Amino acid sequence: MSELSGVTVVVTRPVHQTEKLCQLIEAAGGKALRFPVIDIRPPENLQQCQAQLARLAEYDLAIFVSANAVNATMAMLKTPQAWPMTLPVAAVGKATAQAIIKKGLPAPCVAPEPFNSEALLSLPELQTLDGKRILIFRGNGGRELLRDSLCERGAQVDYIECYQRTIPETDIRPLYAAWEQARPGTMPIVVTSNRGLQNLVSMIDKEHHPVLFTSPLMVISERTASLSAKLGFSQVPTVATAANDDAVLAALKTWTKS
Numbered sequence: 001m002s003e004l005s006g007v008t009v010v011v012t013r014p015v016h017q018t019e020k021l022c023q024l025i026e027a028a029g030g031k032a033l034r035f036p037v038i039d040i041r042p043p044e045n046l047q048q049c050q051a052q053l054a055r056l057a058e059y060d061l062a063i064f065v066s067a068n069a070v071n072a073t074m075a076m077l078k079t080p081q082a083w084p085m086t087l088p089v090a091a092v093g094k095a096t097a098q099a100i101i102k103k104g105l106p107a108p109c110v111a112p113e114p115f116n117s118e119a120l121l122s123l124p125e126l127q128t129l130d131g132k133r134i135l136i137f138r139g140n141g142g143r144e145l146l147r148d149s150l151c152e153r154g155a156q157v158d159y160i161e162c163y164q165r166t167i168p169e170t171d172i173r174p175l176y177a178a179w180e181q182a183r184p185g186t187m188p189i190v191v192t193s194n195r196g197l198q199n200l201v202s203m204i205d206k207e208h209h210p211v212l213f214t215s216p217l218m219v220i221s222e223r224t225a226s227l228s229a230k231l232g233f234s235q236v237p238t239v240a241t242a243a244n245d246d247a248v249l250a251a252l253k254t255w256t257k258s
Contacts, residue, residue, distance in 0.1 A: 002028055002030075003028050003029060003256060004025060004029045004030030005029035007029075007030045007187075007188070007256060008032075008178055008187050009031070009033065009187070009189075010035050010187060010189040010215075011025070011032050011190050012035055012036060012037040012038075012189065012191050012192070012200055013036065013190070013192055014039065014068075015036050015168075017067075017068075018032075018034055020245050021248060021249070022034060024246070025249065028249065028252075033175060033187075035174075035175050036168050037200045038196050038199060039167065040068050040072070040139075040163055040165065041163065042075075042163065043162055044140065044161070044164055049076060049160055049161070049162055050076060052158070052160045053073070053160070056084050056087055057086075058133060059133045059135045059158075060133050061132060061135070062087055062088070062090070062135050063120070063134060063135070063136045063146070064096050064099075065092045065117075065137065065138045065142070065146070066096055066139070067095045067096050067098070068139060069096070069137040069138055069163065070103055070105075071099060072163035073160075073162050074103045074105075076162065080103060080105060083104075083105055088108075089105055089109075090109045090120060090123075090126075091108040091111065091120075092111050092116060093111060093243055093244070094115060094244060095244065097110045109125060111123070113241075114242045115244065116221065116243060117145050117146040117149075121145075121150075126150070127153065128153065129153040130153075130154035131154065131155075131156075132154070132155045132156070133155070133156050133157075133158075134150055134156070134157045135159075135160055136157060137162050138160075139161060140161050140164045140165060142195075167199050167202065172203065172205075184214055185214050188217070188218050188252060188255055189215050191217055191219055191224060192219070192224075192243070194223060194224050194227050197217075197227055198231070200212075201232075213234055214234050214235065215233075215235070216238065217233060218237065218240065218251050218255065219238070219240070220243040221239065221243070224237070225237040225239050238254060
């Protein structure tokens with residue numbers, strides 16, 4: 001019997017990043033309900049970003065925090081040749097590293113498992129950074145841990161917010177219909193960021209909050225697990241061992257056995 005047979009999983013990733021996980025869920029016998037809670041859009045200040053990109057050669061290291069940051073940056077650069085090939089690159093996760101290589105940029109150094117900022121900061125080459133200039137590519141907002149830690153180690157760190165994360169115009173009716181047909185607490189929701197969890201709560205009307213807040217969550221960080229309790233979720237989330245689709249699928253399978 002397939003491990004996710006009879007289980008409907010709500011997948012909240014952006015539209016362009018959801019298919020692999022949905023296919024894994026369906027291959028394991030489950031049903032994937034696509035419900036994006038984040039939309040990736042061009043940066044709010046495109047001219048400022050382009051001005052920063054024109055000064056890339058002034059930096060000693062570029063850090064990409066997501067594949068979205070890589071894709072958004074290359075959309076503004078137009079061609080890999082516009083990237084100074086002597087500028088080293090670092091990636092927070094495997095998907096980000098793959099996006100960097102696919103776009104023709106220099107092969108990056110990559111954070112080890114569990115592929116997050118803390119893991120990236122553990123790399124030997126990021127321990128002593130006196131006088132180094134570092135540019136972090138990210139979306140609007142986000143954690144300050146990476147920048148703060150690099151500054152403490154002597155670096156001068158700038159951000160380039162190369163894309164925006166906004167709330168999409170997602171049709172909520174399929175989710176409400178699925179909830180009406182399911183037993184309470186039997187439809188896990190996959191959420192892969194704090195912003196995604198906050199958006200999810202804001203998108204659901206108060207009438208359906210009791211169902212939402214009793215739904216099991218699959219997350220990829222302890223930070224999101226902690227946030228869920230503050231927002232009102234009653235169940236302790238299942239935390240994947242790494243920030244990738246295979247680890248999320250494994251977390252779902254673990255949840256079905258609990």
